[in-house]
Amino acid sequence: MALKIAIVGRPNVGKSTLFNRLVGKKLALVHDLPGVTRDRKEAAAKLKDLALTVIDTAGYEEAPAGKMEERMWQQTRRAIDEADAVLFLFDARAGMQAYDEHFADLVRRSKKPVLLLANKCEGKAQEQGIYEAYKLGLGEPIIFSAEHSIGFDMLYLELKQIEEQLSAAESDGREFSDETADDMAAEESAENLKKRPIQIAIVGRPNVGKSTLVNALLNDERMLTGPEAGLTRDAITSQLNWKGWTLNLVDTAGLRRQAKISGAIEKMSVESTLYAANMAQVAILVLDADGVLDKQDLTIARKILDEGRALVIALNKWDIADKKEALQKLNDKLETSLTQAEGVPTVTISALKKKGLDKLLSAVIKVYERWNVRIPTAPLNKWFQDVQEQNPAPLGKNKRRIKLRYITQAKTRPPSFYIFSSNPEGLPDSYLRYLTNQLRESFDLRGIPLRITVRKSDNPYAG
Numbered sequence: 001m002a003l004k005i006a007i008v009g010r011p012n013v014g015k016s017t018l019f020n021r022l023v024g025k026k027l028a029l030v031h032d033l034p035g036v037t038r039d040r041k042e043a044a045a046k047l048k049d050l051a052l053t054v055i056d057t058a059g060y061e062e063a064p065a066g067k068m069e070e071r072m073w074q075q076t077r078r079a080i081d082e083a084d085a086v087l088f089l090f091d092a093r094a095g096m097q098a099y100d101e102h103f104a105d106l107v108r109r110s111k112k113p114v115l116l117l118a119n120k121c122e123g124k125a126q127e128q129g130i131y132e133a134y135k136l137g138l139g140e141p142i143i144f145s146a147e148h149s150i151g152f153d154m155l156y157l158e159l160k161q162i163e164e165q166l167s168a169a170e171s172d173g174r175e176f177s178d179e180t181a182d183d184m185a186a187e188e189s190a191e192n193l194k195k196r197p198i199q200i201a202i203v204g205r206p207n208v209g210k211s212t213l214v215n216a217l218l219n220d221e222r223m224l225t226g227p228e229a230g231l232t233r234d235a236i237t238s239q240l241n242w243k244g245w246t247l248n249l250v251d252t253a254g255l256r257r258q259a260k261i262s263g264a265i266e267k268m269s270v271e272s273t274l275y276a277a278n279m280a281q282v283a284i285l286v287l288d289a290d291g292v293l294d295k296q297d298l299t300i301a302r303k304i305l306d307e308g309r310a311l312v313i314a315l316n317k318w319d320i321a322d323k324k325e326a327l328q329k330l331n332d333k334l335e336t337s338l339t340q341a342e343g344v345p346t347v348t349i350s351a352l353k354k355k356g357l358d359k360l361l362s363a364v365i366k367v368y369e370r371w372n373v374r375i376p377t378a379p380l381n382k383w384f385q386d387v388q389e390q391n392p393a394p395l396g397k398n399k400r401r402i403k404l405r406y407i408t409q410a411k412t413r414p415p416s417f418y419i420f421s422s423n424p425e426g427l428p429d430s431y432l433r434y435l436t437n438q439l440r441e442s443f444d445l446r447g448i449p450l451r452i453t454v455r456k457s458d459n460p461y462a463g
Contacts (some may be wrong), residue, residue, distance in 0.1 A: 002044065002051040003163050006083035008076060008107060010099040011058075013089045014119040018146035019056035022047060047156050050163065055079040077106075085113045085162050087155075088138060089146075092118040092129035096136075104136040113162045115155065117144040131455055134408035134418055137377045197239070197246040198368055201280035203273060203304070205296055206254025208288045209316040213351040214238060214251045217361070235276040242361050250276045257296050277303065281371065281413070282310045282364050289321030289348070293333040305340040305449045308414045310371040312363050312447075318348040319355065342437065343446025371448050372412050381406050384419075387438045396426020416451035424454040 007015045022045040041056040057076040080086055086107055090100050107114055118130045118141040133141040142158065144151035202210045215221055218238055240247045253269035261270055277283050283304045287297055292315070304311050315321075315330065330346060338344065345363040349356035384407045393402040403422040410416045419435070421427060432452060440446050 002053045003159060003166070004053040004055070004082060004084045005087055005159070006055045006057060006076075006079040006085075007087045007089065008057050008080065008103070009089035010097060010103060013091045014146045015089055016056055018087070018089065018117075018119070019043075019054055021146050021149070021152075022052065022054050047152070047159065050156060050159055052159070055083060080107065080110050080112065083112060084166055085115065085159065086110065087115050087117055088136075089117045089119045089144075090129075090133060090141075091120050092133075092141075093120045095129040096132040101136065104138055108137065113165075114138050115158050115162075116141045117151070117155070118142065119144050119146055121145050121150060122148040131418060131420075134377075134410070135406050135420060137381070137406075137408075139377065140410065193369065193372055194244055197248050198282060198364070199248050199250065199280045200364060201235075201250045201252060201273075201277045201283045201309075202286060203252050203277055203283055203300055204254065204286035205288075205294075205300075206256060208254070208286045209351045210254070210286050211251050213284075213286060213314065213316065213349070214249050216351045216354045217249060217357055235272045243365075245365060247361070247364075250280060252276050255296065255300055257299075274303070277309065278307050280309055282312060282368050284312050284314050284360070284364065286314045286316050286351075287330075289315050289317045289323075289326045292326055292330045293337070298333070298337050301338055301344075302340065305338075308449050308451070310367045310414070310448050311341060311344050312360070312367055313344055313346045314360055315346060315348045316351055319350040319353050323348075341447055341449050342440060345447050367447050370445055371414055373415055373443070373445065374412050375409050375415070375443055377408055380409060380417075383439075383442050387435065387442075391434060393431055394428060396423050397428055398423070398426040400426050402426055410453075414449045414451060415445060417453070419452060419454045421454050421456065424456050427454050 007018055009015055019041065023043045024045065043054055045052040045054045057079045088104065088107055090096065116133060116136065116138040118133055121130070121143045122145040130141055130143070142151050142154050144155070202213060204210055217240055235253070236251045238249050238251070240249055252273040255270060255273055261267060277300075285297065285301055285304070287293060293301075301311060301313075313330075313334075315326065318326075327348075334344060334346070345367055347356055347360045347363050349360055351357075384404070388404060393404055396402045400423050404427075405420045405422070407417055407419045410418050417439070432454070436450055436452055439450065439452075
């Protein structure tokens with residue numbers, strides 16, 4: 001059964017060009033003059049192995065009842081009702097127009113899966129238009145050019161996923177709705193996460209027990225260990241299967257302070273360690289329980305978080321430590337010196353005695369799932385309104401009023417958000433910290449780095 005998709009959008013955004021590219025023939029008239037397409041045109045198409053039925057529609061324009069434009073809109077509405085999914089095109093070069101926002105609201109009400117295509121992205125002048133598209137509440141725009149064949153691979157992947165979700169919903173007897181889509185996306189995401197191996201770098205100062213920890217996790221003497229510092233020189237990867245997860249454990253050389261690094265081999269070892277940490281998804285920072293979070297430990301932790309990696313702290317040699325003093329010291333230092341990722345999980349272990357290892361891996365999985373989390377636009381903006389009501393944004397640093405319009409999640413790994421404001425340069429750092437802390441608390445994002453960027457939103461009255 002072919003997946004039926006309706007191509008919609010305001011006039012002259014490239015709907016007919018996309019229709020012709022998918023169908024493989026020039027069936028629809030294409031011209032720079034807006035409003036060339038009036039009727040809905042339907043044809044069979046194929047995108048790789050995906051069978052499609054594509055509907056080209058007229059651009060939306062409001063008009064009084066009985067007028068030709070109003071009848072054209074009725075045809076478009078019927079196309080949306082008949083379709084399994086909607087491709088909503090907008091012109092990224094021209095940016096968001098009033099019709100785009102009005103049309104997005106109507107498409108959203110259809111409860112159909114919608115893919116947002118930022119068309120005409122063949123140059124570099126479309127960045128602002130792409131950022132503006134987040135306010136439509138239709139998810140992340142696909143960078144696209146129907147004329148220059150940009151973005152078709154991503155379009156295929158998204159349509160393939162919709163087809164699979166619709167098949168699953170049909171076999172379960174469920175109706176596809178926004179809630180169903182969110183539930184399916186969450187299930188799909190959890191499944192996909194488990195299919196992919198997690199790259200885990202085990203880092204720390206020399207002689208804190210990194211190689212011993214890897215051996216304990218593998219239950220094998222895979223790494224050379226001993227009381228001498230600096231036995232590990234190169235980053236060595238070993239694979240571990242744990243509770244259905246595939247974990248790539250990367251043992252690394254110990255990192256000393258920059259001033260103490262000497263010799264070509266140690267310099268290469270340090271470069272290898274830093275590369276492994278940058279390429280990892282989760283880093284386990286191993287600390288000696290008797291020397292908790294000294295300056296070098298904090299430097300390593302900050303580098304990991306600044307690179308956007310998830311972090312877990314393993315407090316090793318717990319069997320011989322002064323437990324009460326070590327924990328108190330660690331918590332104090334985390335609170336004052338590592339504010340980039342409040343709530344970093346800390347696990348006490350003994351690598352030599354193989355204690356606390358399951359707890360450590362559970363913490364790794366939990367923080368990895370948080371690092372991959374995607375928050376739907378609707379609850380995110382509901383939260384955004386609530387926190388502003390509780391604590392409104394103060395007067396800006398430039399003494400101008402700040403209007404925070406909306407928020408959207410731009411990407412995951414780590415979760416990154418855009419806030420659109422009338423006065424982004426005026427937003428005080430303290431208020432941005434307040435929003436970050438509230439976001440962590442409300443959506444359980446503790447212990448991972450978050451990226452929040454404030455961008456300028458267009459003046460709706462300009463022009």
